[in-house]
Amino acid sequence: MPGITPRTASSAIAVSVVVPTRGRMDLLDRCLDALTRQSLPGACFEVIVVDDEPNHNTLHLVAGWRARTLERGPRLVYLPNANQHGPAAARNLGWRSAHAPIIAFTDEDAVPSPAWLAQGLAAFGDEVDVLCGRLDAPLPARPTEAQRAARHAANDAFCAANCFCRRKLLESLEGFDERFEQGSHCDADLHFRLLAMGARIARAPEALVVQPVQPAPWGASLVRTRAAVFDALLYKKHPQLYRERFAGAPPRDHYLAVAALLIALGAMLGGSGTVALLAGIAWLGLTARLCRRRLRGTAHTVSHIADVLVTSALIPPLAVFWRLAGAIRYRVRFA
Numbered sequence: 281m282p283g284i285t286p287r288t289a290s291s292a293i294a295v296s297v298v299v300p301t302r303g304r305m306d307l308l309d310r311c312l313d314a315l316t317r318q319s320l321p322g323a324c325f326e327v328i329v330v331d332d333e334p335n336h337n338t339l340h341l342v343a344g345w346r347a348r349t350l351e352r353g354p355r356l357v358y359l360p361n362a363n364q365h366g367p368a369a370a371r372n373l374g375w376r377s378a379h380a381p382i383i384a385f386t387d388e389d390a391v392p393s394p395a396w397l398a399q400g401l402a403a404f405g406d407e408v409d410v411l412c413g414r415l416d417a418p419l420p421a422r423p424t425e426a427q428r429a430a431r432h433a434a435n436d437a438f439c440a441a442n443c444f445c446r447r448k449l450l451e452s453l454e455g456f457d458e459r460f461e462q463g464s465h466c467d468a469d470l471h472f473r474l475l476a477m478g479a480r481i482a483r484a485p486e487a488l489v490v491q492p493v494q495p496a497p498w499g500a501s502l503v504r505t506r507a508a509v510f511d512a513l514l515y516k517k518h519p520q521l522y523r524e525r526f527a528g529a530p531p532r533d534h535y536l537a538v539a540a541l542l543i544a545l546g547a548m549l550g551g552s553g554t555v556a557l558l559a560g561i562a563w564l565g566l567t568a569r570l571c572r573r574r575l576r577g578t579a580h581t582v583s584h585i586a587d588v589l590v591t592s593a594l595i596p597p598l599a600v601f602w603r604l605a606g607a608i609r610y611r612v613r614f615a
Contacts (some may be wrong), residue, residue: 293355294382295320295397295444297327298374300367301388305341307494308388311330312345316353320397326355328378332368334360338559355379362411368456368466372611383448385440386489387463390415392442393488400444403484405487409449413442413487422579425588426496429504433513437525438481441589442489449479459519465510472518500582501591505598512606531603539567567593593603 297315300309308329315327331338342358345463347355359377359417377385382404387505388393404411419427440456460466474481513524520576540563549555571592578584607614 291324292323293380295325295384295401296375296378296380296382297325297354297373297379297384297386299327299388300330300332300370300374301338301387302332303335303338303567304388305337306336309341311388311390312342314391314394314456316349317347318354318392318397320401322349322352322354325356325384325397326379328357328359328374328528330359330361330374332365332370334362340442346501349361356443364458364473366458366461366466367440367463368460368537371394371466372458375445375447375450378447379435382444383447383450383589385442385443385599387441387491390441390491393490395485396442396489400487403482403487404444405482408480409446409498410474410481410482411444411487412438412481413444413489414483414485415439416488416490417493418490419493420579422577423493423520424496424584425578426495426500426507427503427505427575428578430496437469438474440467440470440565442487444487452537453477458541460510462507462510465507465514466518469517470513472514472521474523476518482575496541498587499591501587502598505595506602508602509606509609512603512612515614516610516612526602531596531599533566533570534596536600537563537570537601540566541597562593570595 289332299311299315312327312329316322318325318415329338329342339358339360342356344364345353346356357377358459359373361373363369371385375385382401384397400411400413417430454468456466457469458466461467511522511526541560544556544559544563547559548552570589574588574592575585578588603614605611
């Protein structure tokens with residue numbers, strides 16, 4: 281699919297905004313609406329939409345915004361990503377196609393405030409290499425456990441949903457590590473590499489992006505357990521920083537729950553009813569404790585409680601499996 285470029289790139293472009301997208305048309309439409317309403321003059325920035333699931337619907341959506349904002353809006357670019365997929369690969373394709381010396385990253389489900397770019401550029405002085413704006417992820421009064429987990433990820437020290445980087449710095453680092461298939465891990469990896477090289481990281485709370493937490497499908501917490509594979513890679517690349525900023529030890533309760541479950545099953549097969557009963561009680565207690573922890577302060581609807589009850593029984597074996605899979609895949613002692 282051809283890219284969309286409404287006018288010739290100019291040296292007047294001060295910042296390029298990279299927005300990865302994966303078919304969530306309503307969210308991308310909302311994001312583009314916010315970007316076209318920036319207080320920064322349109323001639324001063326460009327918006328690069330990288331389509332990680334290339335389709336004509338996204339192309340037509342971007343074309344529609346191009347037609348509506350052709351006179352005074354920003355330079356608008358559509359890039360289909362037909363190669364390596366994932367947020368890291370999409371962001372790399374975006375910034376490598378940019379024309380500005382400063383790259384601003386946000387996500388399709390984010391809503392930049394009208395002064396986002398203006399405030400970010402105002403705080404981006406000569407002594408700054410990377411600028412982190414404020415990311416607000418509002419939650420309902422009684423969120424689900426999945427929504428609370430998403431809010432926690434948004435509060436990380438470095439999040440590419442709202443950051444500004446010098447292009448030369450990205451070139452020196454060769455961008456995001458495309459082995460990380462999830463946004464939070466490639467963000468953390470880039471942050472750790474920036475810290476290791478002594479990059480000057482500043483913060484600008486005035487550069488606000490709102491990222492409303494989206495409803496999660498039933499059982500979404502089971503999908504999140506696969507993140508442990510990339511925890512292993514992050515630990516292999518940055519063992520000291522990983523220990524300092526993430527859990528330094530394996531999830532002991534998960535291993536205990538899996539061990540109790542295996543002992544109970546083995547004892548049942550071996551005809552040892554007492555051992556099976558004791559191990560089953562231990563597994564049930566550990567599972568109940570995980571349920572209580574996940575339900576604390578969250579919504580108590582029937583659907584959500586059922587979700588937490590079922591997934592709490594499945595999370596420990598899945599988490600241990602993916603943790604071991606990551607250790608084997610990346611050849612690191614991480615189990």
